[in-house]
Amino acid sequence: MPLKPLPSEAPSMRALVVDDSASSLANLTRLVEEACALTCVPFTDPYAALDAAATGAFDLVLVDYVMPGLDGIALTRRLRALPGYEQIPIVMITTSLNERVRIEALEAGATDFLSKTPDAAEVRARLRNMASLSAALRRLNDQAAWLAREVEAATRRLLDREAEIIFRLSLAVEYRDNDTGGHTYRVARYSALLAEELGLPPAACRSIFLAAPLHDVGKVAVPDAVLLKAGRLDPGEFAVIREHAAIGERILGGSTSDLIQLAAEIAGAHHERWDGKGYPRGLRGRLIPLPARIVAIADVFDALTTVRPYKTALTEDEAFAYIASERGGHFDPTCVDAFLAARRKIEAAKHERPDIEVVAAQQQTAA
Ligand SMILES: [Fe+2]
Numbered sequence: 001m002p003l004k005p006l007p008s009e010a011p012s013m014r015a016l017v018v019d020d021s022a023s024s025l026a027n028l029t030r031l032v033e034e035a036c037a038l039t040c041v042p043f044t045d046p047y048a049a050l051d052a053a054a055t056g057a058f059d060l061v062l063v064d065y066v067m068p069g070l071d072g073i074a075l076t077r078r079l080r081a082l083p084g085y086e087q088i089p090i091v092m093i094t095t096s097l098n099e100r101v102r103i104e105a106l107e108a109g110a111t112d113f114l115s116k117t118p119d120a121a122e123v124r125a126r127l128r129n130m131a132s133l134s135a136a137l138r139r140l141n142d143q144a145a146w147l148a149r150e151v152e153a154a155t156r157r158l159l160d161r162e163a164e165i166i167f168r169l170s171l172a173v174e175y176r177d178n179d180t181g182g183h184t185y186r187v188a189r190y191s192a193l194l195a196e197e198l199g200l201p202p203a204a205c206r207s208i209f210l211a212a213p214l215h216d217v218g219k220v221a222v223p224d225a226v227l228l229k230a231g232r233l234d235p236g237e238f239a240v241i242r243e244h245a246a247i248g249e250r251i252l253g254g255s256t257s258d259l260i261q262l263a264a265e266i267a268g269a270h271h272e273r274w275d276g277k278g279y280p281r282g283l284r285g286r287l288i289p290l291p292a293r294i295v296a297i298a299d300v301f302d303a304l305t306t307v308r309p310y311k312t313a314l315t316e317d318e319a320f321a322y323i324a325s326e327r328g329g330h331f332d333p334t335c336v337d338a339f340l341a342a343r344r345k346i347e348a349a350k351h352e353r354p355d356i357e358v359v360a361a362q363q364q365t366a367a
Contacts, residue, residue: 013135014057017042018049018075019064019093024116028062028093035124036131046070050078057084059134062114065094065101073101073108080109087137089130162259163210170213177219177227183302188212189349190298190339191291197338197345198294211263212295215270218248245271246280262291270295273330285332293332297323297339300330305350316347 015038019025022044029040038060043049046067053061061079065072072092079085092105095116102113112130114123170184177183192209200208219227222244226237233241249268252260269283269292276284278296288296304319314322320343327336339346 013038013059013131013138015040015060015062016049016053016058017062018044018046018067018072019062020044020046020067021064024064024093031120031123032060032062032127035127038131046075050075053079053085054082058088059138060130061085061088061090063090063092064116065092065105073105073110076105076108076110089134089137091127091130159259162257166210166259166263167213169217173214173217173219177216183306184213184216185352186302186350187215187295187298189352190301190346191295193342193345193349194294194298194335194339195291197342198335207259207262208266208291208294211259211266211291212298214248214252214263215266215295215299216244216248217251217263217267218244218246220251221247242271242279245269265289266292266295268292270299272296274332275329278330288332290332293335297331297335300326301339301346316350 015032017025017029017032017040019028019042025042025044029042032038032040041052041058043052046063047070049063050070063072063075063079067075070078072094076090076092079088079090089111090109091112091114092110093114093116094101094105105113111133112126114126174184188209191212192205195205195208196202219241222241226233226240229237245268249264252264252267255261255264266289268280269288272278272281272283272288272292273296274285274288274293276282278288301319301323304314304322305316307313320340323331323336323339327333
């Protein structure tokens with residue numbers, strides 16, 4: 001990744017200067033502005049200085065040691081506790097050479113000391129050093145913030161592409177199944193609405209929306225003669241078609257992607273039943289992963305409410321009544337209750353257009 005070019009004109013650096021003596025403050029301010037290219041913001045009241053620090057950024061702080069009310073050490077300690085002031089150079093102005101005072105000041109977070117009766121040449125040199133340190137710190141922080149934004153944007157792009165590839169793969173499965181009526185998309189939408197109704201966090205709802213379309217990916221391995229057969233399937237053919245759950249889990253399994261792991265979990269368990277009579281493992285109740293219990297309802301509801309070559313569609317009333325009748329049988333009772341509670345949203349989603357643009361919009365709004 002290329003390094004961020006430094007701006008040709010960085011915003012001017014500012015120094016917070018605090019001394020209760022107005023004349024000392026004026027001297028100190030002049031000295032700082034002469035020594036280095038810093039704009040000084042002077043305060044005689046340490047509490048007002050603290051307020052200014054809390055609401056604005058400074059690159060360097062100079063505090064007098066002896067001040068009434070809040071001395072330099074207490075002020076330093078309070079400044080260090082403010083967000084963004086963990087590393088800013090803080091210079092304490094003192095006449096004391098007392099070792100105890102200096103140790104206390106260092107422990108409070110002071111970076112260096114300056115004598116109140118200074119040798120001007122030495123003070124200028126030390127101030128310049130502090131200003132250089134502060135400028136380097138600012139560049140480092142700017143660079144770190146820029147890198148963090150770049151990483152976040154790159155991660156976002158990768159996740160968006162991962163989601164798009166998953167959806168396009170699911171469209172391929174849908175074509176294979178001779179079903180281009182939007183089953184995949186509707187199952188994803190119903191699943192996400194059900195997840196929301198259950199109170200799952202938005203990120204989990206979005207993941208279920210993105211992973212659910214691959215629930216039948218294992219059908220790519222089912223022979224046409226079985227998958228596309230118009231008449232009733234015999235027991236052997238049923239056994240073949242049932243393999244799609246385990247095959248789907250194998251196709252998607254072992255990924256390092258959280259989303260594909262979730263898709264594998266859903267593909268492998270979306271035909272399990274709450275009462276343990278499902279397949280491929282005959283899992284029961286909460287042993288079935290929740291996303292698979294959610295997709296199971298969405299999948300059956302969509303199958304019931306759409307026309308297939310071998311059957312007509314149920315009305316929505318009939319389909320909701322069927323889902324309700326399987327509460328605690330085929331389906332998780334809690335999921336059934338939530339699905340019935342979300343009925344109006346489910347009915348509205350049934351008529352959405354299942355194209356890639358709509359899905360992209362869903363991804364954007366859910367992100
Ligand atoms: Fe399936």
